[in-house]
Structures are given as structure tokens and as C-alpha cells.
Amino acid sequence: MSNSSAPAGWHDDGTGTLRWWDGAQWTQHTHVPQTVDKARPSTAASQFARNLVQKDDPSTDPGALWSAVGKPVTGIGGGRYKLTEEYLYFERGTLSTRAQQIRTHEIHDVDANQTMTQKARGVGTIVLFSIRSTGARERVELIDVENFREGVSALNRVSHEARERLRTKQQTQHVNYSGFHPTPTSPAHSTPSVDAAPKVDLNNELARLVAFKDQGVLDDEEFAAAKRKLLGL
Template sequence: MAKKFNPPPGWPEAPEGWLPAEGWQPDPSWPPAPPGWQLVVELGDPDTLWSAKGMTLTGLGGGKYRLTSTLLHFEKGIVSTNAQQVPVAHIIDVDMRQAMVQKARGVGNVLVHVQRASSIEIVVLEDVPEPRTAVAIINETARLGRLREQQLHNTHHYAGMAAHQPMAMAAPAAPAAAPAPVDPMEQLRRLGELRQAGLVTDDEFTSKKSEILARL
């Protein structure tokens, strides 16, 4: 089956169809690959970061396990298959248990601790070849998944805050323009018209005239 280069987190994407030649070494400036990371995967399943089949003593009924950047898939059963998957962001820890007989065979049980709604569930991947490698890869993938989920949560949180922010207060109204100054000569003219019309007395006319002239 054809294969595909699988760059670890932080590495640049490789050209389409490129595979590392024998003895190839990554650029020293790139971050180190997680322990056990598969640099080459089957092209038929490009999302797979790690996969394994449980190597039981009888060779029958071994589970099938597959890890992507978002999900851990596991299948168990001989006659009927029980297939499940868990989001990697919900994996909070991974460790290993290895009996003496398993150690002699180079396999072990990988215990995946999954955060459920109200409890922690332990998913056991049984008789996994190179179990330490599996633990390292699943742990690192889970860490990256939790980081992505946290970043997404923060993005939604700040977006929600912005949506509920009160509308910006309107800029304060500009102060009312000061009334145009009154022309004293116009006031005197109108005052004279009021006097001629008999609307003000001579005394009122004289008093108001003196007031207007005092402002000149």
C-alpha cells in the first residue's frame, strides 16, 4: 500500500508525494517529534497518527486501535464488534500496565483515562505492541487536542462577551450655540417704534434707551 509522510506538530508540510529517503534528518530548527511519532503512514488512511492491533496469546479477538488528531477509535470482539471512539481532547491521562508474560512478548495494556460528564472512565487497550510508544503518542495528541479545545473556548468566550457589550454611549451633544449678539441700534429702532405705537411710556422709553446705550 502507498505511504504518506506524516509531519509532527510544528513541522512544515512536505511536498505532495514526498517521502524521506534513507538517512534523511529533519532540519535542526524544527521542534522534536513526539516520542514514537510515525513519520510515514499508509496513504489509504491519511488521518491516522498511530494504529495497532492487540496481540493476544491466541491470536484471536485482539482489539483494533486507531488514533487521529481528534479521535481515538477502538474495536473489540470476535463474533460481534464493539466499536467506540473518544475525543482526544477528553483524554486526561494515559499510562501503561505490563505483566511479566506481556513484557516477555513485547506487549502491554495502555490505560486511557477519559473525562466523562460526571466521572472518569478508563479505556483499556489490551496487548498493544510497543506500549510505551503508544502511551507517548496518545498523550501528546491528547495534549494538543485539549489545547485546541481551550483556544476554541476562549474564542467563543470573547466573542460572546463582545456580543453582550452595551452599546457605546453616544457622544455628548455639542453645547448649544451662543445666541447671536443683539444689535443695539436695532434695539433702539424697535424701542422707538414701540413708543410711537403707544406701547411704552416716555419714562419707559427713556429708561430702556439709557440701558441700551450703557452697553455700547
């Protein structure tokens, strides 16, 4: 080393090797610095990266019938959407995420639109209308979705199937308003009286009216009138 006043320590001896300088002369001790292979991250780092990808990609959920991630122009703040048999889940936001969900049988109309800018980027917006169990009506937009036509098809199909399942369930609980007569147990009761009052299960009928109101089939006035009629008020 040309500068003999250099402090003791590891220094480049001029050949690219770190050698120990004792303050006066070179010693035989050399040091090879450890290098990090940046192309092959550690197992922990790799798992962390995979977790981030899975978190941002709803398609990794095996229960998803359809999923998408919004692709806004800015590249940030895109929504994440996932459809299952029972729910449509959607999240929006970056720093503060607002997650919501809609039951599929509450979805009643699904359509799509695409601006010229979106067409140039290969994305579109899915627009759906829902009627909540509370009777509230909502318009929901799934913005800047790449596979938006596939999403419209999936949403229409799944929501239709969910409504059919609900309708079948309600029909099994239906009680005929015209009444019924029990099977006669003796010849003396073979002919039911024409004056026999119809038998109605009030609990089931009230539950049925509430379901109709929750679905938006009956408004508040219609529900109140049907309830009064059922109770004979």
C-alpha cells in the same frame, strides 16, 4: 492396458499421459490436465487477500496518527486501535465485534503498564482515563500492544492539543462577567454611569456553563448553582 475390461474413458497409458481408452484399445487421443499455479493466486484472490489485510491493519488508514493491533497470547480476539485528531477508535472481539470511540479532548490521562509475561512477548497495555460529554468517567485499556510507548506519547500529545483547541474555542465565546460599556458617541456620554448594569449574553453564558459541565469541570450541584446565579434566581 492390461485389463481389457476397463470402461471407456481417460486413463493413464503407463507413460504419465492421459489417453482415451475406447473400452477395447487405446486411441490416439491424449489429454493434458490443467494445473493451477498455487504460488500465483488469481487477481481476484489477491485483491481479496489485500482487503483482509487492510481491514485488520488500521495503519493502512491515511488519517491515522497512530494505530496498533493487539497481540494476545491466543492469537485471536486482539483489539484494533486507531488515533486521529478528533477520535480514538477501538474494536474488540472476533465473532461479535464491539466498536467504540472516544473524542480526543475527552482523554485526560494516559499511562502504560507491562507484566512480566507481556515484557517477554514485547507488548504492553495502555491505560487511559476519559470524561465523556455526559460526565461519565471511563477507564479504557488497549491490551497487548507492541508499540505501546509510542502510543502513550501520541495519545498524550493529541489529547492535549485537542483540549487546547477546545479551550481556545471557549475563550473566543467568553463574555466578561464584569460587564462592558459601549464606545461613547458624543461628549455627553464620554463618562459612563457607575450604576450602569453589565450586559451579559445569557445564551452564550448558559452554553459556556453546559460546556463546563460536559467536560466535568462542574458537577451537577455546581452547574445548578451557577445557572441560578446567572439567571438571578
